[in-house]
Amino acid sequence: EQLSNKIAAGEVVERPASVVKELVENAVDAGSSRIRVDVFEGGLSSIRVMDDGEGILEEDREAAFFRHATSKIKTDRDLFRIGTLGFRGEALPSIASVAEVTLTTSGDGRTGEKIIVKGGQVKTRTSAPPRKGTEIIVEDLFFNTPARLKYLKTIHTELGHISDILNRMALARPDIAFELYNEGRTMLKTSGRNDLLQVLYSIYGKTAAGEMKVLKASSADFQIKGYAASPSEVRSSRSYMTMILNGRYIKNHALVKAVLSGYNTLLPIGKFPIVCLHISLNPQLVDVNVHPSKMEVRLSKEKALQELVTETVRNVWRNEQL
Ligand code: ADP
Ligand code: MG
Numbered sequence: 001e002q003l004s005n006k007i008a009a010g011e012v013v014e015r016p017a018s019v020v021k022e023l024v025e026n027a028v029d030a031g032s033s034r035i036r037v038d039v040f041e042g043g044l045s046s047i048r049v050m051d052d053g054e055g056i057l058e059e060d061r062e063a064a065f066f067r068h069a070t071s072k073i074k075t076d077r078d079l080f081r082i083g084t085l086g087f088r089g090e091a092l093p094s095i096a097s098v099a100e101v102t103l104t105t106s107g108d109g110r111t112g113e114k115i116i117v118k119g120g121q122v123k124t125r126t127s128a129p130p131r132k133g134t135e136i137i138v139e140d141l142f143f144n145t146p147a148r149l150k151y152l153k154t155i156h157t158e159l160g161h162i163s164d165i166l167n168r169m170a171l172a173r174p175d176i177a178f179e180l181y182n183e184g185r186t187m188l189k190t191s192g193r194n195d196l197l198q199v200l201y202s203i204y205g206k207t208a209a210g211e212m213k214v215l216k217a218s219s220a221d222f223q224i225k226g227y228a229a230s231p232s233e234v235r236s237s238r239s240y241m242t243m244i245l246n247g248r249y250i251k252n253h254a255l256v257k258a259v260l261s262g263y264n265t266l267l268p269i270g271k272f273p274i275v276c277l278h279i280s281l282n283p284q285l286v287d288v289n290v291h292p293s294k295m296e297v298r299l300s301k302e303k304a305l306q307e308l309v310t311e312t313v314r315n316v317w318r319n320e321q322l
Helices: 002-012 016-029 076-081 091-097 146-151 155-172 196-204 253-266 302-316
Strands: 034-040 046-051 100-105 112-118 121-128 134-139 177-182 185-189 213-218 222-228 241-245 248-250 275-281
Touching: 002 091, 016 034, 016 046, 016 091, 016 134, 016 155, 034 155, 091 100, 155 177, 155 185, 155 196, 155 241, 155 248, 185 196, 196 222, 196 275, 213 302, 222 302, 241 253, 253 275, 253 302, 275 302
Parallel strands: 034 177, 241 275
Antiparallel strands: 034 046, 046 134, 100 112, 100 134, 112 121, 177 185, 213 222, 222 275, 241 248
């Protein structure tokens, strides 16, 4: 059990940013409207995620730290219509096997509890004041996996990955207010007022995100909504393009290619636009259970979606191309 958690941790918990991603996904799944993340030393000395979600009931607390004890999937068929970001039940156990995790939660709003788990062992369980939602603190990450620790890059690089994750979660869920602080300094703050353009502004700045065009299209299988920046606002990296599928941030080369071919000859070689695409589709057409990080997906009608995306992007910049 302990060993398999540590092995799973190798896949799920690659670096501090993967911890942040999993904890924030859990906060989203708990129906939170505000999520606050605090990191110190690029997440290596500590990561704290606070939410105002539904909390964890007393009887589910210890189970949350054991493998595959997800509360989110009840039958095999659920796997094909996953509505939550998490479903494998291995993130929290994996994190707790390679760090010290302090969980404070209520659940029923009357009794609070604080549980400390280190290296997969429950250290203490004490009562705590009732609170709305959950707070999880992760310290001493990779204390018992020195090889992993050695492989990490500088604090600056790790922080960049964390910031990237938070930006994408905020783009995926403009209806949730996200805050990210590094050593107490604000790195991201969104309103939660369900305004995607505002989120783009707070991440990329008014000038960069200014003059974005609305993308909107639908077909029998897909609905597309989002924003695409002017081809005069180009960047030297693809990471300014964010694809959201049914509320989940994904990495998908085919979709990136589809966006780029929509811009066609407008982009200089090696340059990329700022784009955020929200795609909704029947969950039966997606398989998210491809990799433990759940960022890669398999799509059944990928070609048709690619064509729709290219067409939509091409339409908004058509005038520029004449
Ligand atoms: P899952 O794949 O279900 O997301 P995790 O290991 O990430 O598995 O979390 C285990 C369980 O712990 C979840 O199914 C959920 O019941 C509970 N949990 C974790 N974090 C939170 C949170 N912030 N709020 C409410 N419940 C949580
Ligand atoms: Mg999870």
